[in-house]
Amino acid sequence: MSTEQEGDIERVAEELRRGLDIKDRKHHLKTYPKFFTGSDAVKYLISSGRAKTEQDALDLGNGLMAQGVFHHVTRDHAFKDEPLFYRFTADEEAFSGGPTIKDDGKAVSWADRLLGGRDEAGPNLQAQLPSWDDAGFQSVEKDLGVSPLDKCNLQLLDNVHPAQWQDATPQPMYNMVVIGAGAGGLVSAAGSAGVGARVAIVEEHLLGGDCLNVGCVPSKALIRCARAAYQARNAEQFGVHVDGVRVDFGKVMERMRCIRAEISKNDSAKRFAQQLGVDVYLGHAKFTSKHTLEVNGKTLRFATAVIAAGGSPKVPPIPGLLDVPFLTNVSFFNLTELPKRLGVIGTGPIGLELAQAMARLGAQVTVFGRTGRILEKEDPDAAGILQQQLEREGIKLMTQVELKSVSKRAGGDVATHIEVHICGDKTQDVVVVDQLLVATGRSPNVKRLGLEAAGVEFTTADGVKVNDYLQTSQKHIFAVGDVCTPYKFTHVADFMARLVVRNALFFGRGKFSALIIPWATYTEPEIAHVGLYPRDLEQRGIKFDTYTKKLEDNDRAICDSQTEGFVKVHTKGGTDTIVGATIVAADAGNMISELTAAMQGGIGLGALASVIHPYPTQAEAIRQSGDLYNKTRLTPFVKTLFRGVMAAQRATASI
Structure with a gap:
């Protein structure tokens, strides 16, 4: 043309x-x-x-x-x-x-015809995530930083950032160009190419993003090894005696690297280019206008674009912190030796998952927080159960402290020491660690993208501004994932991308507010949640009822010696309409999906009571929560009526 x-x-x-x-x-x-x-x-x-x-x-x-x-x-x-x-x-x-x-x-709509899905799901059931003053926090730019370069990591790099990669020749016009190849970007590209669109994707670092490389996949592989060590040490309660449990941390991390490499085939540059028909560019993308961007000196023209640039670790403004070799999730999985003493700054899911795993693998772990509690967004009862478990495992939780400074220790072999001021306690103000993990949240990657040239509104704190259809201030440019939402979960980025494919290419009107979002913290016990918390319901003036079934009454939990936990379901006042739920259990992350499906499908809590569950399972606690609701329907009038019916039946039988 x-x-x-x-x-x-x-x-x-x-x-x-x-x-x-x-x-x-x-x-x-x-x-x-x-x-x-x-x-x-x-x-x-x-x-x-x-x-x-x-x-x-x-x-x-x-x-x-x-x-x-x-x-x-x-x-x-x-x-x-x-x-x-x-x-x-x-x-x-x-x-x-x-x-x-x-x-x-x-x-x-064409979205209904070709991709299915629902655009509306009634009132917004997304919880308000807590926020606090992050003044002075800054993001740490990530680099490839993959080590050691053993056979597994080399296999990983061959898949997600090949040493020799020939970029595609730019097409005259792309239906969609995607910036970022994490979960949101890959789903956007694959979904669009799968329905015939001409698609390009640009990734500066590693395809697969944080989830594959430095997040979900490696952390869960590590957690599984840590659980094996913990179970071996505590097998005596089941009459099983295991002597001399020894953790080979090098083998643990090698297993993690090999699992990550195996899974990386799904996100590989070769698969997307050769099997899915996506033009893959490895380099830095920068908008040059509302319909063009530049990568590796080449100009890509597009009808629509998706910003899926993700986020980076956020670092607090602690004096001296930037002068010591601290870890973030980006560098943590490069460890090959177990630190004897590990300090963790941050009491959120990332910090606590890794803290528990490292403690079970043999490290002395101290966790530092500033709010007085762990998992600030979660149900306090749930967080309380986890806190007790972590303390039983020997993790020192210092949850209300002010970190005054961090510095290298003078002399000796210890890498760092931290000067800590403990509110209301002057007995200890220095904690010495060998490694320091910073897990204090994530910042959106909005710098150096040329968003100003494209006319896309953003802030460095909150990221790209999007509406409910995930459109930016430029209606043909969309954004998904950590770069634009406080719900920084892989599965959220995935489903945001599915919405964007519908909305950008098929004139769909799918709304982000219609998504019902579950999440889980993969400690032991796990904590999983979906929908609104009581604080959200109270803020919105919604009357609600709560039904709680403790695992101490669950036969399978008793058999497994996992009785500290519960299923807690919130319903709209006077009804069985589920508006939120929290589960604390060994397998809460899997269990929460039953309640999520019920909410998505408009199935009430009372109906779940009639769903037959295998016995014995901890998931029976969900059904039993439905029983609790159904019992509330037995009002004094109904009970009186039933007693009359039973009396009449007895009288008839005696004739």
Whole structure:
């Protein structure tokens, strides 16, 4: 498509729309409203003088398609000189009638037809995450930093950042360009390419993002090894005597690296380029205008873009901290030797998961916090159970301290020492550690992206600003994941990306507020949550009832010696409509999905009481929570009525 045609695109599109025979057309006994054919469009473009040859017409038509002017009926074809059906975007809103009307009376969108899903789920059931003053915090830029370069890490790098990679030749126009190849970016790219879009993805560091490389995958592999060590040391309670438990930390970390490498095949550059048809660019992306970005000296033009740049570790403004070799989650998994003494700054999920794992593997662990409690966003009862467990395992929790400074220790082999002021206690103000892990949250990666050139609004604290449809201040540019939301979970980025594919390419109207978001902290016991907390319900003025079933009454939990935990379900006052739930249990992360599915499907707590669960399982506590609700329906009047019925039955039987 020539420069003149590009500048004249709106006028060309309108002339084409007026000149074509747009009507309802039938194919294979199915009627498609308001369509024209590719062959008719080619004839018109030539006859009107807009194109001299068939190839000119095809180039112009495909350019119009890339700009979103019109599309093929099922997104299976580019613009061709064939009797294929195409429809103008401007006619989408007029599309209605017949079998394309949903049960709720709303027109079925292309998102409904091709990708499924629901755009609305009633009131917003997303919890308000606590916030605090982060003044002075800064993000730490990450680099490749993969070590040691053993066979497993080399396999990882071969997959997610090949040493030799030839970038694709840029297409004239991409339907979508994605910045960032973490969970949100990869799902955006794969989902779009899978329905026929021309897609490019740009990654500066490692494909797979934090989850694969320095987050979910390596941490869960480490936690599994730590659990094995803990169970071996505590097997005597089950009549099993294990003598001389020894942890080979080097082998533990090698196992983690090999598992990560094996899983990395799914996120590899080769798979996305060769199997999924995505143009993969390894380099730094920077917007140069509202419809272009630059990578490795090449310009990529796009109709829509997705910012999925993720986040980086956030570091508190503690004097001297930047002068010592502290760890974050980015560098933690490079360890090959177990530190004798580990300090952890941060009492959130990342800090506590790694603190418990390292303590079980043999380190002396001290955790520092400033708010007076751990897991500030979670149910206090849940956090309390976990705190007791961590303390039983020998972890020292200093949850209300002010860290005055950090410095290298003068002399000796110890790497650092921390001067700690403990509120209300002057007995100890120095803690000595060999390694220091900083786990104080994440900052969105918004620097150096050229967002100003694209006209995309953002702040360094909160990231890219998006609306409920995940559009930025530029409606054709979207954002997903840690770069734009406080819900910094892999599964949230995944489902945000699914919304973006629908909204960006198929004129969907999927709302982020409609997502019902569960999450879990993978300590032992696990803590899982979905929906609203009591504090959210109180702030919104929503009356609610709470039904709690403790695991001390659960037969399987008793058999497993895992009785410290509960299922706690909140329902809208006077009803069984579930609005939130918290589970504390060994397998809470899996158990929470039953309640999430119930909320998503509009199934009430009372109905869960009739769902047969295998016996004995800890998940029975969910069913028993439903029993608790159903018992509240036995009002004094109903009980009196039942007693009358029972009396009448006895009288009849005695005759």
